[in-house]
Amino acid sequence: MIALLLEMFSYTFLVRAVIVGLLVSLCASLLGVSLVLKRYSMIGDGLSHVGFGTLAIATAMNAAPLTVSIPLVVAAAFLLLRISENSRIKGDAAIALISSGSLAVGVMVISLTTGMNTDVCNYLFGSILAMSKGDVTLSLILSAMVLTLFILFYNKIFAVTFDESFARATGVHTGIYNMLIAILTAITIVLGMRMMGAMLISSLIIFPALSAMRICKRFKTVTISAALVSVFCFFTGVVLSYLFAIPTGASVVIINILVFFLLWGLNIFCIRGSRLLFLKGES
Numbered sequence: 001m002i003a004l005l006l007e008m009f010s011y012t013f014l015v016r017a018v019i020v021g022l023l024v025s026l027c028a029s030l031l032g033v034s035l036v037l038k039r040y041s042m043i044g045d046g047l048s049h050v051g052f053g054t055l056a057i058a059t060a061m062n063a064a065p066l067t068v069s070i071p072l073v074v075a076a077a078f079l080l081l082r083i084s085e086n087s088r089i090k091g092d093a094a095i096a097l098i099s100s101g102s103l104a105v106g107v108m109v110i111s112l113t114t115g116m117n118t119d120v121c122n123y124l125f126g127s128i129l130a131m132s133k134g135d136v137t138l139s140l141i142l143s144a145m146v147l148t149l150f151i152l153f154y155n156k157i158f159a160v161t162f163d164e165s166f167a168r169a170t171g172v173h174t175g176i177y178n179m180l181i182a183i184l185t186a187i188t189i190v191l192g193m194r195m196m197g198a199m200l201i202s203s204l205i206i207f208p209a210l211s212a213m214r215i216c217k218r219f220k221t222v223t224i225s226a227a228l229v230s231v232f233c234f235f236t237g238v239v240l241s242y243l244f245a246i247p248t249g250a251s252v253v254i255i256n257i258l259v260f261f262l263l264w265g266l267n268i269f270c271i272r273g274s275r276l277l278f279l280k281g282e283s
Helices: 002-008 012-037 043-060 065-086 091-112 117-125 133-152 154-162 164-169 174-196 203-215 219-244 248-282
Strands: none
Touching: 002 219, 012 043, 012 133, 012 154, 012 174, 012 203, 012 219, 012 248, 043 065, 043 091, 043 117, 043 174, 043 203, 065 091, 065 133, 065 174, 133 154, 133 174, 154 164, 154 174, 154 219, 164 174, 174 203, 174 248, 203 219, 203 248, 219 248
16 A cells, blocks of 8 residues: 555656645635535535636636636635525525536637647546646645635634524624625636536535535534545545546546445434333333
């Protein structure tokens, strides 16, 4: 195993991919717990489609993809919350409206621009070869910002996640913290799209949180467990991708699915075991 890891990390592109992937997985899992509990987890899928459209436009204009995409996806997150809060278009309908429109724009740009199909397909399905040194530097900076903001405002995010009405009544500016979660999610989505692809990046938000909720009940333990599950699944997926020459994004998602069902089965087994012990004690 050690020899395998040494062989893997002898490739510079794999080192870059692992560094960025672990940071993105960690950020996505932390934000995913709040998004899943607020029943807003599909925002990741919607913003990834927006990211695909903006990356297609940036590539067509020969501009720096992340520099263009990040502010536009953040703006889309802001718009998405505004539409949901202040109009008759709510939740999943607002996400579908923005995501399908953005995906259509991206596809149209691809069809009208020659010589860019391969690059944009990497954004759509992910490519471990797509990470550059600039991407790593930007990812390190933005991931540090996401983690710092999450830690600093952990208590507020906790309050807004579980009881937004009570938090608002106690003087918490819930709109600001909802926007903070959306902005951090948008940044994380864009950073992870290069490797996971627009079609798969939302899995990093949803699966670790759902897996952690199978075995943990408290918000803090769920958050920590989700982070550990996400990091483990990503690293395992990268190793399997290297060993069997399979797509990295798909490998990570499949490992997340297997872990989810494993923990779900473990949870059912523990519940049934505790019931049997209780019945034996009563008899």
